[in-house]
Amino acid sequence: MEYVRWAGLQVAEPLAELVENVITPGTGISSLQFWKALQEIVQDLGPRNQALLDRRRELQDSIDQWHLQRRDLEHPGQEYKKFLYDIGYLLPEGEDFTISTTGVDPEIASIAGPQLVVPVNNARYAVNACNARWGSLYDALYGTDVIPDMQGAQRGQGYNPVRGEMVVKSAAGFLDRAAPLEEGSYSQAVGFELQDSPRGKALMVRQQDNSTSGLANAEQFAGYAGEDRLESILLKNNGLHIEILIDPDDPVGGRHPAGVKDVVLESAVTTILDCEDSVAAVDPEDKTLVYSNLLGLFKGELETAFYKNDQLIKREMHPDRSYVSPDGQSFCLPGRSLMLVRTVGHLMTTDAVLDGQGGEIFEGILDTMITALAGMHDLQGQGRFGNSRSGSLYIVKPKMHGPEEVQFTCELFARVEDALGLPRNTLKVGVMDEERRTTLNLKECIRVARERIIFINTGFLDRTGDEIHTSMEAGAMVRKGDMKKEPWMLAYEDWNVDTGLACGFRGRAQIGKGMWPKPAEMREMVMDKLSHPMAGANCAWVPSPTAATLHATHYHQVNVDARQAELEGQRRAKLDDLLNVPVIKDKMPSSEEIRQELETNAQSILGYVVRWVEQGIGCSTVPDISDTGLMEDRATLRISSQHMANWLHHGLCTREEVLEVLRKMATVVDRQNAHDLMYRPMSRDFDSSPAFQAACDLVFEGRSQPSGYTEPILHSKRREAKSRFGV
Numbered sequence: 001m002e003y004v005r006w007a008g009l010q011v012a013e014p015l016a017e018l019v020e021n022v023i024t025p026g027t028g029i030s031s032l033q034f035w036k037a038l039q040e041i042v043q044d045l046g047p048r049n050q051a052l053l054d055r056r057r058e059l060q061d062s063i064d065q066w067h068l069q070r071r072d073l074e075h076p077g078q079e080y081k082k083f084l085y086d087i088g089y090l091l092p093e094g095e096d097f098t099i100s101t102t103g104v105d106p107e108i109a110s111i112a113g114p115q116l117v118v119p120v121n122n123a124r125y126a127v128n129a130c131n132a133r134w135g136s137l138y139d140a141l142y143g144t145d146v147i148p149d150m151q152g153a154q155r156g157q158g159y160n161p162v163r164g165e166m167v168v169k170s171a172a173g174f175l176d177r178a179a180p181l182e183e184g185s186y187s188q189a190v191g192f193e194l195q196d197s198p199r200g201k202a203l204m205v206r207q208q209d210n211s212t213s214g215l216a217n218a219e220q221f222a223g224y225a226g227e228d229r230l231e232s233i234l235l236k237n238n239g240l241h242i243e244i245l246i247d248p249d250d251p252v253g254g255r256h257p258a259g260v261k262d263v264v265l266e267s268a269v270t271t272i273l274d275c276e277d278s279v280a281a282v283d284p285e286d287k288t289l290v291y292s293n294l295l296g297l298f299k300g301e302l303e304t305a306f307y308k309n310d311q312l313i314k315r316e317m318h319p320d321r322s323y324v325s326p327d328g329q330s331f332c333l334p335g336r337s338l339m340l341v342r343t344v345g346h347l348m349t350t351d352a353v354l355d356g357q358g359g360e361i362f363e364g365i366l367d368t369m370i371t372a373l374a375g376m377h378d379l380q381g382q383g384r385f386g387n388s389r390s391g392s393l394y395i396v397k398p399k400m401h402g403p404e405e406v407q408f409t410c411e412l413f414a415r416v417e418d419a420l421g422l423p424r425n426t427l428k429v430g431v432m433d434e435e436r437r438t439t440l441n442l443k444e445c446i447r448v449a450r451e452r453i454i455f456i457n458t459g460f461l462d463r464t465g466d467e468i469h470t471s472m473e474a475g476a477m478v479r480k481g482d483m484k485k486e487p488w489m490l491a492y493e494d495w496n497v498d499t500g501l502a503c504g505f506r507g508r509a510q511i512g513k514g515m516w517p518k519p520a521e522m523r524e525m526v527m528d529k530l531s532h533p534m535a536g537a538n539c540a541w542v543p544s545p546t547a548a549t550l551h552a553t554h555y556h557q558v559n560v561d562a563r564q565a566e567l568e569g570q571r572r573a574k575l576d577d578l579l580n581v582p583v584i585k586d587k588m589p590s591s592e593e594i595r596q597e598l599e600t601n602a603q604s605i606l607g608y609v610v611r612w613v614e615q616g617i618g619c620s621t622v623p624d625i626s627d628t629g630l631m632e633d634r635a636t637l638r639i640s641s642q643h644m645a646n647w648l649h650h651g652l653c654t655r656e657e658v659l660e661v662l663r664k665m666a667t668v669v670d671r672q673n674a675h676d677l678m679y680r681p682m683s684r685d686f687d688s689s690p691a692f693q694a695a696c697d698l699v700f701e702g703r704s705q706p707s708g709y710t711e712p713i714l715h716s717k718r719r720e721a722k723s724r725f726g727v
């Protein structure tokens with residue numbers, strides 16, 4: 001890789017070019033200013049970043065020692081808590097306070113709805129995600145298992161009218177609940193009409209018996225589109241819009257007595273452009289692609305073209321949507337999801353930029369600087385579309401351990417603001433509550449970020465990985481599938497909401513819930529994820545636009561603001577439950593259960609890692625042993641690898657048994673990928689397969705990986721694969 005010298009730094013050529021020729025123009029910041037500022041920040045904050053990582057190691061060593069000395073103690077409860085206070089892992093909670101963040105867009109402060117996550121290096125998906133602000137309910141119902149594939153109503157080649165009728169009926173049922181009519185039902189609608197009323201136009205729905213009915217709550221009629229002919233009706237419920245599209249000439253609309261061709265829901269209210277766990281970015285070229293896509297999204301110019309079903313599709317970001325209000329005023333609604341960026345955490349360094357001594361700089365520092373520079377195009381209103389209408393740039397920071405690390409992030413943000421001439425607190429921070437030290441000290445984490453915090457969220461996947469790693473020496477952990485029922489997990493979910501509400505998040509910031517990790521199991525998601533708004537969360541992660549549309553229906557069922565008002569003031573979660581380590585407390589698993597657990601974990605590790613290492617795919621649907629597709633990313637990998645490392649360490653299996661299971665599962669994964677022409681089977685030669693070796697290292701070296709993270713091994717094996725295979 002060629003490097004260019006800038007202000008005492010060495011910048012990898014593709015990145016230097018991107019910054020010089022594409023990102024800086026139009027910002028008022030020159031390349032020299034930019035790199036000089038980065039050099040100063042790296043010089044000042046680099047050593048502090050390293051000190052924070054050293055502190056993580058020191059605390060982990062103390063915890064390991066403590067458990068090693070007390071393995072036989074039955075109930076270490078209070079003594080354990082005191083120890084954690086003594087070493088500064090657990091901090092006393094200070095006075096109550098309320099966050100004071102200002103300039104926050106309503107999508108974050110007050111509109112409750114789904115939050116989509118997308119790997120930002122995949123332009124096709126990323127543009128799709130931005131456009132997922134609006135999604136077809138008809139398509140989401142028709143195309144998924146929410147409507148069961150029962151006799152006669154199966155999905156398949158071509159349109160199935162029986163299934164289509166079930167979709168129309170189900171959508172009408174949704175409308176009846178979200179925007180009920182005074183009398184009758186949308187399922188009986190034969191026409192939509194606008195009538196004059198004291199507040200302008202009112203919506204009237206003609207029924208099969210020729211009667212007409214208005215809305216039970218006339219205020220829910222928010223607007224319409226169409227001049228000579230009514231083309232769409234806009235309704236609003238719990239802050240979210242619903243659009244009924246009318247077109248009797250359309251093949252679907254033509255079958256409907258009122259010409260309804262679709263029901264479109266405001267879906268992904270916000271989207272996280274992910275530079276972290278769903279992305280494999282290991283070298284300067286990869287980082288440059290990430291930053292280039294970020295820029296394209298902020299400028300509204302990112303486009304892709306691809307073939308789908310033999311058709312060339314060109315995809316670009318959607319414009320805003322125009323309507324007329326009931327009192328005759330034209331207005332627009334955002335056509336795109338409000339974008340947040342998830343940068344990497346504090347752990348990794350990158351060779352995209354080298355410091356004065358030729359050492360790699362911390363990747364999180366570079367991510368923040370470049371995100372802010374790219375985001376300036378939006379802040380200065382130069383993009384084709386606007387993202388934030390409130391002058392903010394939203395950055396989600398993952399994997400922070402406790403308040404001192406959050407404080408460090410806030411200082412970094414302030415330094416970046418100063419360097420780029422941005423007003424203080426332009427850069428808003430989302431704090432992933434996904435490491436144990438952050439959960440336990442969440443109130444203090446929020447306190448140090450109280451002027452810029454816009455989000456806390458339970459990243460339960462990383463959090464589970466950290467739970468296992470932190471207490472590695474405490475004993476053998478319960479099975480992976482049982483973790484969700486453990487007292488710590490239940491307390492963690494409540495603790496996050498309780499703390500957010502206590503710090504005044506209601507109406508100001510997001511309290512988020514975690515990812516739905518089964519992209520194809522939408523029926524199960526529809527049943528399960530209603531619990532998120534019910535728990536008081538005003539957003540929750542979904543893996544796809546379709547999932548966003550289906551999850552949006554939950555926010556029509558639950559008014560989150562009212563739910564939060566009910567929960568405010570309650571402290572449901574207990575610290576003692578959070579500290580209840582999920583070691584097996586009664587019967588050890590049978591040999592059959594051990595075999596099943598090892599096979600499940602080995603299969604998910606290999607299925608994910610082989611695509612990561614050999615094809616650079618950071619997030620994929622990996623079929624599990626029973627062929628259910630599961631979303632796997634670095635956080636799920638952290639759990640599986642730490643779990644295997646834990647059982648190995650505590651003697652539930654031997655190294656030879658683990659190796660045998662890994663080999664057996666590699667052949668299963670090879671078979672599952674046999675259709676992929678780019679795929680290199682691991683079982684052809686286990687010893688020379690970088691993917692297989694990565695999987696082995698993740699398990700056998702798992703205990704010594706910092707916080708059990710998978711990045712160091714993945715990065716090094718991916719770089720090896722790139723240099724060996726050239727892709």
Ligand SMILES: CC(=O)SCCNC(=O)CCNC(=O)[C@H](O)C(C)(C)COP(=O)(O)OP(=O)(O)OC[C@H]1O[C@@H](n2cnc3c(N)ncnc32)[C@H](O)[C@@H]1OP(=O)(O)O
Nearest residue numbers: 117118125128129277278461515543544619620621631635
């Ligand atoms: C623990 C954590 O950190 S969770 C956060 C990290 N995880 C994520 O970000 C998951 C995001 N989701 C994804 O990456 C994908 O949905 C996956 C990998 C899970 C599944 O991807 P696939 O197997 O390709 O999905 P599938 O074939 O069902 O659907 C593909 C279609 O859905 C779209 N799609 C799928 N996921 C997304 C997404 N997140 N954003 C936008 N569009 C998406 C694709 O654009 C594609 O449509 P197109 O052909 O019109 O372009």
Ligand SMILES: O=CC(=O)O
Nearest residue numbers: 459460461462635
């Ligand atoms: O980032 C999300 C998680 O669950 O981890």
Ligand SMILES: [Mg+2]
Nearest residue numbers: 434459462635
């Ligand atoms: Mg995570």
